Amino acid sequence: MSETSWLRSSTTTSTAPPAPGLLHGLAPLLREWLPRQRWFAGKGSPISGFGLVSATELLPCDTRIGTPGLLHVLLEVHQADAEPDCYQLLLGTRTMLPPALAPALIGHAVGGPLDGLTIYQALHDPRLAGHLLDRLRSPGRTESLRFTAESGAGIPSGLAPRLSTAEQSNTSVIYGDTYILKLFRRISPGPNPDLELSLALARAGSQRIAAPAAWFEAVGIYHEPATLGVLQHYLPASADGWALALRAVDDGNDFTPEARALGQATAEVHAALARALPTAVLRRQQIEHLAASMAERLDAAATAVPALRPYRTQLRTAFHDLAVLGGRGRSVAAQRVHGDLHLGQALRTPAQGWVLIDFEGEPARPLPERRRPAPPVQDVAGMLRSFDYAARHRDPVAPGAAAWAERHRAAFCVGYADASGTDPRSDPVLIRAYETDKAVYEVLYEARNRPAWLPIPMSAVQRLAAGPDPLAPPRRSSS
Ligand SMILES: Nc1ncnc2c1ncn2[C@@H]1O[C@H](COP(=O)(O)OP(=O)(O)OP(=O)(O)O)[C@@H](O)[C@H]1O
Ligand SMILES: [Mg+2]
Incomplete structure (x- = not known):
């Protein structure tokens, strides 16, 4: 052990016990x-x-x-x-x-x-912060920390660091407007999907993500390496979709071209993920299980939030219909998805158009669950809910809010269909189940954290309780 290193030698690759005391x-x-x-x-x-x-x-x-x-x-x-x-x-x-x-x-x-x-x-x-970048530039191990740089990344030294001021659940440092390092705060064993998915997409040539240049993990501690941080290309002069949508609502501007382009970008990311990573087919048992988990979450939310109770029976039909779909022999394609898609997870850039960020999924859910293939409609439902939030952020019952939301939700779906060939609304049972599940989650979240916002998901609950959207495009002929 060197004189200055009181913990252990910095060249060892074994995991020594941490310093006593x-x-x-x-x-x-x-x-x-x-x-x-x-x-x-x-x-x-x-x-x-x-x-x-x-x-x-x-x-x-x-x-x-x-x-x-x-x-x-x-x-x-x-x-x-x-x-x-x-x-x-x-x-x-x-x-x-x-x-x-x-x-x-x-x-x-x-x-x-x-x-x-x-x-x-x-x-x-x-x-x-500069030292951490230097460490990421040079692959190798320091005890249980393993640093890896993507081949050909060519990360320069001496980029000035600044701490991101974004409201976030992790901590990010921006280096010279060239890279952004996200340091995960809550650590679980296994690859963090934010690294796993963006790396797979970047290697597949996708322009819809911020490509990872380097990352570091904890090795030899858990049964598998745990991702600790990812250095990604910084997207300068980008604006996030939430801020852009709010401005459009406030200024009374049409945001449908952006919504449509975002639908296209989302479908492109889904297609690339389905090619790059494992897919699955959900059959009767899995679909029934999915419907049962959604129903359980509804029951738990209704127990905690009295305002939800009058709608419980009708909302349950959304999950019942999903289970029936599985019971009738219908299968549902599943793949890796974003997992927590909303307008704040999309950056509009001058060079690449819409780019999706933060693929870590819903942080409150366990990592193995976040890494499981899921129907891509889960992401679509998240984005549709987000348009509703944008429309109602000033006043949940503002005249015109429902119409604004509906126009932009439709534009997103049309864009998704442009790129994928399938309009998500052509599967009304699936989309209603996922939207209902999301709205129920939002009700619980708002009741606990931002009661003033509770009327936003409650308006969705009222709509979803009334049954499948009567204005949806015709059902898929294959279902
Ligand atoms: N590649 C990028 N280029 C430019 N800005 C970025 C990039 N990645 C992230 N940001 C900015 O940093 C913010 C936080 O990033 P991110 O959502 O990945 O962090 P997070 O800790 O997972 O946040 P949350 O708590 O919302 O899940 C984003 O909203 C965006 O403004
Ligand atoms: Mg996040």
């Missing part, structure tokens, strides 16, 4: 700081304990050397009545924090190997 010195700070972070999922329930999964010194953390240290930590957080979650932390260490880094302060370590050092959020420090 490290957690002891950090726990009081983290207990205070973690619940205040936007990405911390366990708010509202006290932390009952920590477990150190790994600690890797990317730059020496030592009071004697006077340069900032960089410590990578995977930390298990224990809370009552819940499975522990594993979080990724990048901690900077200095003897004194310069004033510019004051907002990044976590606290002062007392005891353990970091005793006397100031601990802060490393990604706020351009020097440490």
